[in-house]
Amino acid sequence: MWMYKKYLWYPINIKKRDLKLAKVIVTQYGGPYGELGAALRYLNQRYTMPDDRSKALLTDIGTEELGHVEMLATLFYQLIGGASLEELKEHCLEAHYAQHGGEIFMTDAFGVPFTVANIGATGDPIADLAEDMAAEEKARATYENLMDLTDDPDVLAPLSYLRAREIIHYTRFKELYDEFKNQKRMLRK
Amino acid sequence: MNNIKKIEEDSNQKTITLLPIEDVLITGTIFKELHDPYKIIPDIPVPETEEAKLLHEIQGLSIAAIDLNLYLDVYPRDAKGVELFNAVNKRLETRVKEYEDKYGALSLCGSNMKVPWSWLETNWPWLGDQ
Numbered sequence: 001m002w003m004y005k006k007y008l009w010y011p012i013n014i015k016k017r018d019l020k021l022a023k024v025i026v027t028q029y030g031g032p033y034g035e036l037g038a039a040l041r042y043l044n045q046r047y048t049m050p051d052d053r054s055k056a057l058l059t060d061i062g063t064e065e066l067g068h069v070e071m072l073a074t075l076f077y078q079l080i081g082g083a084s085l086e087e088l089k090e091h092c093l094e095a096h097y098a099q100h101g102g103e104i105f106m107t108d109a110f111g112v113p114f115t116v117a118n119i120g121a122t123g124d125p126i127a128d129l130a131e132d133m134a135a136e137e138k139a140r141a142t143y144e145n146l147m148d149l150t151d152d153p154d155v156l157a158p159l160s161y162l163r164a165r166e167i168i169h170y171t172r173f174k175e176l177y178d179e180f181k182n183q184k185r186m187l188r189k
Numbered sequence: 190m191n192n193i194k195k196i197e198e199d200s201n202q203k204t205i206t207l208l209p210i211e212d213v214l215i216t217g218t219i220f221k222e223l224h225d226p227y228k229i230i231p232d233i234p235v236p237e238t239e240e241a242k243l244l245h246e247i248q249g250l251s252i253a254a255i256d257l258n259l260y261l262d263v264y265p266r267d268a269k270g271v272e273l274f275n276a277v278n279k280r281l282e283t284r285v286k287e288y289e290d291k292y293g294a295l296s297l298c299g300s301n302m303k304v305p306w307s308w309l310e311t312n313w314p315w316l317g318d319q
Contacts, residue, residue, distance in 0.1 A: 001297065003296060003297065004296070004297075005295055005296045006294065006295045006296065006311050006313070006314060007247065007251075007295055007306075007314050008246065008248070008314045009248065009251065009252065010217075010248060010252075010313075011233065011236075011241075011244070011245060011248060011317075011318065012315075012317060013234075013318050014317070031297050033283055052265075053262055053263055053265060055196070057259060057262040057263060059260055060255070060259055060262055061259060064255055064259075070314065072317060074314065074315040076319075077315050078315070078317065102300075104303070143227075144227050145229055147227060152240050153231040155231070156230050156231070157230050157231070157252070160227065160228065160230045161217045161218070162194040162217075162225060163217075163227060164217025164218055164224070164226070165217055165218075166214065166219040167218070167223055167225060168217075168218050168220070168223055168259065169255060169259075170265055172259050172260070172262070177216060178262060
């Protein structure tokens, strides 16, 4: 089960509305390398992990990612917050307004809705952990791309934080991956 | 809390350097070797209110706790790691209690809820420091 804590992993206080940036940052909310996909991927891959450590790691990183989903939602919400209809039109957000009004929604930067179709779950811990490592690297690269697209310190700081977490997650996944891969090799000998 | 502590992994005795807890909100990790920023990020603004200051401290401690948590998932026999996790969590608990006594509930785990319902007294996280 899960419990909610009423604070973000990292403070987000954006003072300057930026619809252009909102439109691309949304990909880390509902895009292919985004946080929602990460949370669902890890939480869904837990069940066939071979030992307590890997079950724990996927549970705990998956749970942390749910908090990152909230951070991305917050970034998007604060970046479009209070925009007038004129401003939305100016940035080609009529489709967003028509379908979602002032609410946020999980899409990639092209507006394609979130899908689980690309999330892997093979039941093979080595294959799944390899996918998880790749997922973390893809998210890290996306955060760097996003950081190239803004100079607003209020946005850069949380993006930098989220990027830092990708490095940690990658490292922990890799530690287990290397160990499981080695064990498999030993068994074959 | 020591600024730098070493944890010995049970497997290969690799030593790990930890960053000061006070810096964890900036670095996003407590593990010095894994701190590898892409760009230099301007310091996060110093919180204007006592409430925000306390919340930043809670956030920093939460990050230190999850970082040690994930580490211990992989290296469960690291006694120094467990000791440090307990110390960080104790500090976190104290700060959360301090915050909740003053401003309202951050979770539904506590037993000091008041009327009006303390759960509604704290800010919604996505609205930022208000």
